Amino acid sequence: MINYEVVVIGGGPAGLAAAIEAKRNGVNNILVIERDRELGGILQQCIHNGFGLHVFKEELTGPEYAHRFIKELKDMGIEYKLDTMVLSLNKEKVIHAISREDGYMIIKAKAVVLAMGCRERTAGAINIPGTRPSGVFSAGTAQRYINIDGYLVGKKVVILGSGDIGLIMARRMTLEGAKVLAVAEIMPYSGGLNRNIVQCLNDYNIPLYLSHTITEIKGRDRVTSVVISQVDESMKPIPGTEFELECDTVLLSVGLIPENELSEQAGIEIDPRTKGPYVTETMETSIDGVFACGNVVHVHDLVDFVTEESRRAGKNAAKYVKDLITNQGKSFNTKPSNGVSYIVPQKVRVDNIDNTLDIFLRVRAIYNNAKLVLKADDEVIKEYNKKHLAPGEMEHLVLPKKLFADKDFDTLTIEVKEAN
Amino acid sequence: MEKHNLICINCPMGCRLEITITENGGWLIEGNQCKRGLSYAQKELTAPTRTLTTTVKVKNSLLRRLPVKSSDGIPKEKIFEAMALINQVTVEPPISIGDIIIENILDTGVNIISSRDL
Amino acid sequence: MNDLYDIVIIGAGVSGTYIARELSRYDLKILILDKDNDVANETTSANSAIIHAGYDPKPGTAMAKFNAPGNLMFDKVCKELDVPFKRCGSLVIGFDDHDKETIETIYQRGLTNGVPDIRILNHDEVLEIEPNLNPDVKLALYAPTAGIINPWELAIALAENAIDNGAELKLETRVTDIKKEDDSYLIITDKGNYLTKYVVNCAGVYADDIHNMVAKPSYSIRPRKGNYYVLDNSVKNLVDHVIFQAPTKKGKGVLIAPTVDGNFLIGPDSDFIDDKNDNSTGMDNLNYIKNSGLKSCPSIPFDKVIRSFAGLRATSDHEDFIIGEVEDSKGFFEVGGFESPGLSSIPAVAEYVVDLINQRHGGLRKKDDFNPTRRPVIRFNHLPQEVKAKLIQKDPAYANVICRCETITEAEIVDCIHRKAGARSLKAVKKRVRPGAGRCQGGFCGPKVVEILARELGKDWSDIPYDSSKAYILTGETKEESGGENL
Structure with missing residues (x-):
């Protein structure tokens, strides 16, 4: 059995930031476990720019953003293992892992940080009827084939879903010589950033069909066409609106899901809303000393936010090792209400907060000139005016500790109040 | 007087800009949340440019493609011409992040630089 | 010169590979042909993956003759070939008096067909062993011998074992015609011709087409398509047995079955189709499955669906298996109309077909060195x-x-x-x-x-294709041809 103070599972942006921050906070015996052949996670295949505006105040590509953290990690002398797969984790924080180099390892950690990231929703999960030919890829898989492996996945492409990965891939495939015929989005609005609609679709005259979805995939061996239909308010296809596009490839950009097989197997409680672990103000999960951060907790829009959240997890993992985290004192749960789909963290122990509490949440629909209302039990303690709220844009609230420190309450409710 | 609507692509905010160019050539801008909105609008309406990110072929390395980017915006209409040039390049290690892969591409004054170490 | 074989088996699904493996016990030159680039690529790869106990077929049919005995032969072959097989048992559940009558009829049929250990459970007994079922359930027929298996895994193992014992397999070889010549058959394919003494037709939904190449048309196959949902294996303890509904006038209802890999299958529906290539799923069909499945088990987590698919059943107009030597073509053996319970029956069917060939040949000589086992698969x-x-x-x-x-x-x-x-x-x-x-x-x-x-x-x-050689995944390297027009 090998002993470490902090073991970070996952060497992507979340794991890197957590490990660096743990070290900065005085823990020396840290191990980062990465299943891929290099650190950096999914950033290595996100070769486009747009990363780092918050954290570094400049615009970086994915590999550049990763590079800064990898360099820092190496300069700090933090230990890491590549090509290493964690097979299991238990409540005693014993990790079983394997690698070519080290064989079968049993590792005992004082604190664990889960940073496994997320995976893409698939064709099966969204259930498109039709044949099952080759040529249907999730956008991230296509991105890997093109940017890392150097292979093109098709020449005439239809993209389902207008999340940022889908938009970025529309441009990327166009630049590599493919013809992107259309992007279909089932919602009446795009899930991606405005800037990506401009520079990935509009620049290349790629049509975006809002309130449309693929209702059938055709082709026996390889995709030969797709049928696209308009949908009504309840997202049901409207008969008579179908049109068929001949294509050889379908890319799916239909959402991401936190990857928590390891967490679930360890017995960590999962929030059905986020599909990630329930976490506290310190990013601690339902198992003492097991922390989680980044897309394994909830899917973020910007890597910068992943970095900030992971720094908190790393810092608190270090505190835990030094026995500086308390389960005593006042605490409350957070509860999403009217219009709010989830809140992170789900539980807050007041005594662990220094000055401010970071809250992340998402709303269920688009709202203009609305308010986010915070209630301690029934008492309204704060309202935030919001010009624009959208499900695709995570909201970040920074609550001063004094707002709630002196109050006695069980539940902090957050809801949307629409403009009259 | 001319009116234009643009979405600023400087950052993920994606501000919706309303630009008015007055008779005497003055620029009025609304909807921007920072001062970069104006410079973006002026450039976009006169000489739009884009940062180009792509890959180049690699030999003698485990990595099969090297990610690269333009060090600054390339005129929009020259993007595919630039791609054709970049696609002809093959590099081999060692390469450091920031190394110039193609200097002054298409006489734009912009370099194509490496986005990672190799 | 044509290659000369003793036996050519057309079709490398579970019936073709099973018969090939059983024949490879004897001193015979065997060739298996399949049009696809893999064994078990059509009906064998998309079905309910169940070994039925045998109470379903009407007594007197070929299905009734082979199903129950076939079922009991699975333990041995799966052990020999290291194929996961689990006798999890099945329940046919009923909700009202009409279902009760149906279930009693099926029970009697099961007794006639020789299905061991079947019995009828009451409401409490059913919910005791399957607590997630609809609490309105009144009774169920319990058949402990029913089991689950990956049919394609079995067929792959059978093919491997047959080859280990000397059989040959040629893939991507489509039979285009068959000519009867004196004492033999000339098999004409798109990759060359093969002369053989005997032919076994295991061509699934195409068995009638193959039959008609040499013999008088005597049956036709019109496939029935079935859609399925697959649930993620993170879903635990949904059901432990294969759950059927008592068939009604409105239809058979769908089944819920655990798989040997820890997933759950829900399906199938049943629609006759005319295109033997059509394995597309349909929205209405999938919705039907969902609703029907929820009737048996209201807590099926459909948000954990990882895949839907459709498979075909080789249904013939005889409404039964067509097994035996073809009347007007001696030496040509038929495994036609091989729909459910074909998989469950195949061990017994293979034994029967081998016996027929043995008789026709005037005695087959057993090999001394037949090896019934396959090198174990490391999981x-x-x-x-x-x-x-x-x-x-x-x-x-x-x-x-x-x-x-x-x-x-x-x-x-x-x-x-x-x-x-x-x-x-x-x-x-x-x-x-x-x-x-x-x-x-x-x-x-x-x-x-x-x-x-x-x-x-x-x-x-x-x-490297996804499936058939035409199902390419990648179109070539990037950077090899340059991009589109300028903006």
């Missing part, structure tokens, strides 16, 4: 820690996890490529060792499996 994820550690020491490729959903290692994938009847496509690897069968459906592991296939087969990545 890394299911092994104890010490064994895992030892395997990695022996071959570090066991430490390289390619599929993270199912923890499948590089060594297992390499092995399935190099076995007899080995994998040549992404789907073929998935059928053998399951990368891509999990919740990410190949999103993460797909590129890595393509890379391993290309490396092991000495091919370019672009030449």
Whole structure:
């Protein structure tokens, strides 16, 4: 059995930031476990720019953003293992892992940080009827084939879903010589950033069909066409609106899901809303000393936010090792209400907060000139005016500790109040 | 007087800009949340440019493609011409992040630089 | 010169491979032909994956004759060939008096067909063993011998074992015609001709087409399509038995079945189709399955669906198997109309067909060196820690996890490529060792499996197909042709 103070599972942006921050906070015996052949996670295949505006105040590509953290990690002398797969984790924080180099390892950690990231929703999960030919890829898989492996996945492409990965891939495939015929989005609005609609679709005259979805995939061996239909308010296809596009490839950009097989197997409680672990103000999960951060907790829009959240997890993992985290004192749960789909963290122990509490949440629909209302039990303690709220844009609230420190309450409710 | 609507692509905010160019050539801008909105609008309406990110072929390395980017915006209409040039390049290690892969591409004054170490 | 064989088997599904394996016990030159690039690629790869107990077929039919005895032969063959098989038992559940009558009829049929240990359970007994079923359930027919298996895994193992024992397999070889010549048949294919004494027609939904190449048309196959949902294996303890509904005038209802890999199948519906290539799923069909499934078990988590698919049943106008030597073509043996319960019956059917060939041949000579076992398949994820550690020491490729959903290692994938009847496509690897069968459906592991296939087969990545050789995955390297027009 090998002993470490902090073991970070996952060497992507979340794991890197957590490990660096743990070290900065005085823990020396840290191990980062990465299943891929290099650190950096999914950033290595996100070769486009747009990363780092918050954290570094400049615009970086994915590999550049990763590079800064990898360099820092190496300069700090933090230990890491590549090509290493964690097979299991238990409540005693014993990790079983394997690698070519080290064989079968049993590792005992004082604190664990889960940073496994997320995976893409698939064709099966969204259930498109039709044949099952080759040529249907999730956008991230296509991105890997093109940017890392150097292979093109098709020449005439239809993209389902207008999340940022889908938009970025529309441009990327166009630049590599493919013809992107259309992007279909089932919602009446795009899930991606405005800037990506401009520079990935509009620049290349790629049509975006809002309130449309693929209702059938055709082709026996390889995709030969797709049928696209308009949908009504309840997202049901409207008969008579179908049109068929001949294509050889379908890319799916239909959402991401936190990857928590390891967490679930360890017995960590999962929030059905986020599909990630329930976490506290310190990013601690339902198992003492097991922390989680980044897309394994909830899917973020910007890597910068992943970095900030992971720094908190790393810092608190270090505190835990030094026995500086308390389960005593006042605490409350957070509860999403009217219009709010989830809140992170789900539980807050007041005594662990220094000055401010970071809250992340998402709303269920688009709202203009609305308010986010915070209630301690029934008492309204704060309202935030919001010009624009959208499900695709995570909201970040920074609550001063004094707002709630002196109050006695069980539940902090957050809801949307629409403009009259 | 001319009116234009643009979405600023400087950052993920994606501000919706309303630009008015007055008779005497003055620029009025609304909807921007920072001062970069104006410079973006002026450039976009006169000489739009884009940062180009792509890959180049690699030999003698485990990595099969090297990610690269333009060090600054390339005129929009020259993007595919630039791609054709970049696609002809093959590099081999060692390469450091920031190394110039193609200097002054298409006489734009912009370099194509490496986005990672190799 | 045509190659001369004793027996040509047309079709490498579970019937063709089973009969080939049983025939490979004898001193015979055997050839298996299939039009696809993998064994078990049509009906065998898309069905309910159930070994039925045998109460369903009407007494007196071929189905009734072979099903119950066939069922009891699975333990031995699966042990010999290292194929996972579980006798989980089945329940036919009923909700009202009409269902009760139906279930009593089926029970009597089961007794006549010789199905062992069947009995009728009351409401409490049913919910005792299956607490997640609809509490309105009144009774159920319990058949402990029913089981679950991966049919394609069985067929792949049978093919490998048959080849180990001397049979030959030619894939991507489509039979286009058959000519009767004196004492033999000339099999004409798109890859050359083969002369053989005997033919066994195991061509599934195409069996009537093959039959009509040499004999008078005597039956026709009009496939019935069935849609299915597959649930993620993170869903636990939904049901332990295969759950059927009592058939009503409105239809048969759908089944809920655990799979040997820990998933759950829900389906199928049943629609006659005219295109034998049509395996597309339909929205209405899937909705029907969902609603029907919820009737049996209201808590099915349909948000955990990882895949839907459709498969065909080789239904003939005889409404029964057509098994035996063809009247006007001696030496041509038929396994036609081989729909459910074909899989469950195949061990008994194969025995019967071998016996017919034995009689026709005037006695077959047994080989001394027939080996009934297959080199065991290592399923890394299911092994104890010490064994895992030892395997990695022996071959570090066991430490390289390619599929993270199912923890499948590089060594297992390499092995399935190099076995007899080995994998040549992404789907073929998935059928053998399951990368891509999990919740990410190949999103993460797909590129890595393509890379391993290309490396092991000495091919370019672009030449690795998803399924058939026409189902290409990649169109070539980037940078080889330049981009579109200028903006």
